[in-house]
Amino acid sequence: MSVASPAMEIRNPADPMLPRPAVIQAIRPEAAGIATYSLAFVDPADRDAYHFRPGQFNMLYLPGVGEVAISLSSDPAESQVLGHTVRYAGNVTRAIGRLKVGDMLGVRGPYGSHWPLEDAVGKNLIIVAGGIGLPPLRPVILSILSQRDAFGRVLLLYGARTPADLLYTREFGRWREAGIEVNISVDVADESWRGKVGVVPQLFYFVRMEHQNTLVLTCGPEIMMRFVIYEALARRIPKNAIYISMERNMKCAVGFCGHCQYGPNFICKQGPVFNYAAIEPFFGKEDF
Amino acid sequence: MPPNLPRVSASVALPKPALQQVFDNLRAAGFTLVGPTVRDGTIVLDEIARLDDLPVGWTDEQEPGRYRLKKTREAQYFNYGVGPHAWKQFLHPSCLRLFSVEKSNGSWVFRPPEEPPPRYAFVGVRACDVAAIGILDRVLLGGEFRDPHYARRRENVFALVVNCARVNPTCFCTSMKTGPRATTGFDLALTELPEIFLVAVGSDAGSEMLRDTPWEAATAFDLGRAARAMQDVERQVERQLKTDDLPRLLYDNLEHPHWDEVATRCLSCANCTLVCPTCFCTTVVDTSDLRGTKGERIRLADSCFNRDFSHVFGGNIRPNIRSRYRQWLSHKLASWIDQFGTSGCVGCGRCITWCPVGIEITEEVNALRGKAAK
Numbered sequence: 122m123s124v125a126s127p128a129m130e131i132r133n134p135a136d137p138m139l140p141r142p143a144v145i146q147a148i149r150p151e152a153a154g155i156a157t158y159s160l161a162f163v164d165p166a167d168r169d170a171y172h173f174r175p176g177q178f179n180m181l182y183l184p185g186v187g188e189v190a191i192s193l194s195s196d197p198a199e200s201q202v203l204g205h206t207v208r209y210a211g212n213v214t215r216a217i218g219r220l221k222v223g224d225m226l227g228v229r230g231p232y233g234s235h236w237p238l239e240d241a242v243g244k245n246l247i248i249v250a251g252g253i254g255l256p257p258l259r260p261v262i263l264s265i266l267s268q269r270d271a272f273g274r275v276l277l278l279y280g281a282r283t284p285a286d287l288l289y290t291r292e293f294g295r296w297r298e299a300g301i302e303v304n305i306s307v308d309v310a311d312e313s314w315r316g317k318v319g320v321v322p323q324l325f326y327f328v329r330m331e332h333q334n335t336l337v338l339t340c341g342p343e344i345m346m347r348f349v350i351y352e353a354l355a356r357r358i359p360k361n362a363i364y365i366s367m368e369r370n371m372k373c374a375v376g377f378c379g380h381c382q383y384g385p386n387f388i389c390k391q392g393p394v395f396n397y398a399a400i401e402p403f404f405g406k407e408d409f
Numbered sequence: 410m411p412p413n414l415p416r417v418s419a420s421v422a423l424p425k426p427a428l429q430q431v432f433d434n435l436r437a438a439g440f441t442l443v444g445p446t447v448r449d450g451t452i453v454l455d456e457i458a459r460l461d462d463l464p465v466g467w468t469d470e471q472e473p474g475r476y477r478l479k480k481t482r483e484a485q486y487f488n489y490g491v492g493p494h495a496w497k498q499f500l501h502p503s504c505l506r507l508f509s510v511e512k513s514n515g516s517w518v519f520r521p522p523e524e525p526p527p528r529y530a531f532v533g534v535r536a537c538d539v540a541a542i543g544i545l546d547r548v549l550l551g552g553e554f555r556d557p558h559y560a561r562r563r564e565n566v567f568a569l570v571v572n573c574a575r576v577n578p579t580c581f582c583t584s585m586k587t588g589p590r591a592t593t594g595f596d597l598a599l600t601e602l603p604e605i606f607l608v609a610v611g612s613d614a615g616s617e618m619l620r621d622t623p624w625e626a627a628t629a630f631d632l633g634r635a636a637r638a639m640q641d642v643e644r645q646v647e648r649q650l651k652t653d654d655l656p657r658l659l660y661d662n663l664e665h666p667h668w669d670e671v672a673t674r675c676l677s678c679a680n681c682t683l684v685c686p687t688c689f690c691t692t693v694v695d696t697s698d699l700r701g702t703k704g705e706r707i708r709l710a711d712s713c714f715n716r717d718f719s720h721v722f723g724g725n726i727r728p729n730i731r732s733r734y735r736q737w738l739s740h741k742l743a744s745w746i747d748q749f750g751t752s753g754c755v756g757c758g759r760c761i762t763w764c765p766v767g768i769e770i771t772e773e774v775n776a777l778r779g780k781a782a783k
Contacts, residue, residue: 188706380692
């Protein structure tokens with residue numbers, strides 16, 4: 122290797138942009154235009170090698186169509202089958218919506234940072250989700266269920282546009298039984314709705330929570346997270362106890378394509394889960 | 410090392426026509442030679458074989474938004490600055506097949522490209538572009554993930570570097586501490602004197618390529634002439650970019666009204682990102698046959714000035730030129746430092762020359778600094 126060769130040692134790792142084939146084992150409809158796909162790698166070696174942490178995501182690839190970043194929404198303790206709750210929004214997710222059980226797609230991952238579950242042990246948790254922001258937090262809830270005593274109070278504040286848009290409603294009973302305080306609201310009610318009406322951050326008005334020894338984990342539209350942060354700060358929860366999950370356009374998930382840059386961060390590497398104190402200078406900047 | 414070849418770190422004098430023998434040696438060793446050549450009224454980088462392919466007797470005039478070639482009286486080989494092309498087009502191609510995919514026995518089989526890329530010998534790399542390649546190394550090889558496509562092209566490169574003989578008004582390599590003389594990162598480095606090349610040998614591979622040439626140990630006279638020539642060139646660099654208050658200046662002024670002002674001039678055409686030797690952003694397109702059983706994934710160069718670059722469901726994060734120019738400049742000069750431990754700018758001046766409205770990165774930073782909230 123000549124002097125002009127790169128200073129860094131070039132290892133010969135597997136190509137990080139090459140997907141691995143996986144098969145759809147189950148499709149569970151969640152709401153209008155949203156379903157959960159259970160995927161298993163075709164190669165048992167891939168299944169055994171794969172482990173993820175709550176908040177991480179995979180790139181799902183449909184040949185000839187494209188690739189999309191989707192959070193893992195299943196239990197990290199059961200990584201042989203990987204759950205992804207997908208909203209049919211763009212070209213790739215709509216094409217995923219046309220797949221059936223037994224169909225194949227490409228999967229690579231897991232990528233990105235994760236929710237601070239280790240730091241949360243012994244603490245109270247306020248989990249705040251809006252709409253399709255709940256799936257990236259479901260692995261946190263499922264992890265808590267398996268070791269409920271390790272945490273203090275756990276509050277879920279969750280909302281969607283209408284009652285029909287609420288995800289995982291059939292699981293709420295089990296979550297409540299395990300001692301998770303599930304608080305739900307909808308932006309717009311229908312005649313069947315007997316619960317709260319209003320935007321998600323307003324759920325803070327209905328709950329009491331100590332500000333000490335408490336972490337806030339939030340995922341949803343940026344505007345929602347902004348007001349979640351206001352509400353949390355107003356209750357004297359410190360900035361560095363607030364974690365948010367960000368979204369940006371993403372092509373490669375490994376820091377090469379440049380699309381997901383967020384100031385000094387790549388959402389795919391330092392994110393998607395950020396400590397609020399670390400990104401406060403950039404969060405909410407117009408068109409940033 | 411046989412005695413008929415110079416030692417690494419030696420400087421030797423080479424008669425100019427003998428550079429052809431170096432070219433021949435490189436080709437015999439299996440290298441594909443790419444270097445500067447005249448095409449479409451510009452000096453581009455393309456495959457070359459002979460000394461005649463170089464822009465002998467040509468020079469360039471560069472200013473903000475302006476580039477012209479003109480003939481000179483002296484038949485110098487390298488009497489011009491960097492053109493619109495950069496070496497990234499060979500190392501990080503603007504169009505690259507990442508893999509092909511085929512349905513076989515009901516499962517998808519993904520195949521990375523198998524044919525090896527050419528082994529490139531880069532001829533006429535300038536010091537700023539040596540620095541740019543070093544930056545690309547950090548971006549694409551230096552992190553948790555390594556781009557295998559870049560690595561395969563990069564690891565075999567032979568770098569025949571040329572120290573700059575003249576300076577354009579767009580150059581500011583001295584501010585970025587990248588030039589005009591290459592001190593590292595070369596196999597051979599030429600300084601062009603009136604009748605000889607003074608050649609610094611940077612590696613065993615470089616020494617090997619001097620085989621069968623009439624090289625001679627450089628005399629004190631030659632070394633002195635070359636040193637004075639480089640000092641003159643360095644003094645000619647007038648454009649400055651003050652960097653000591655970066656990245657803070659940009660981070661602290663993300664909502665400064667100056668971004669609106671530059672947005673009235675910037676066309677968001679992406680020229681600056683295309684000519685920039687370090688801009689690395691890409692997108693992907695997917696193709697398939699009509700039956701949907703075969704496909705390819707192609708990586709294409711992309712630009713943060715493209716409207717779709719920041720598209721997410723619900724709209725574009727950066728819907729206007731103000732936000733896109735801010736992203737480009739603040740990435741290049743500020744967040745790049747946090748991401749990769751180096752500025753993304755090497756001071757080559759290409760973005761200034763090739764901007765159709767002559768926006769000067771150096772002046773925009775100065776303007777921001779002048780108007781910045783203290």
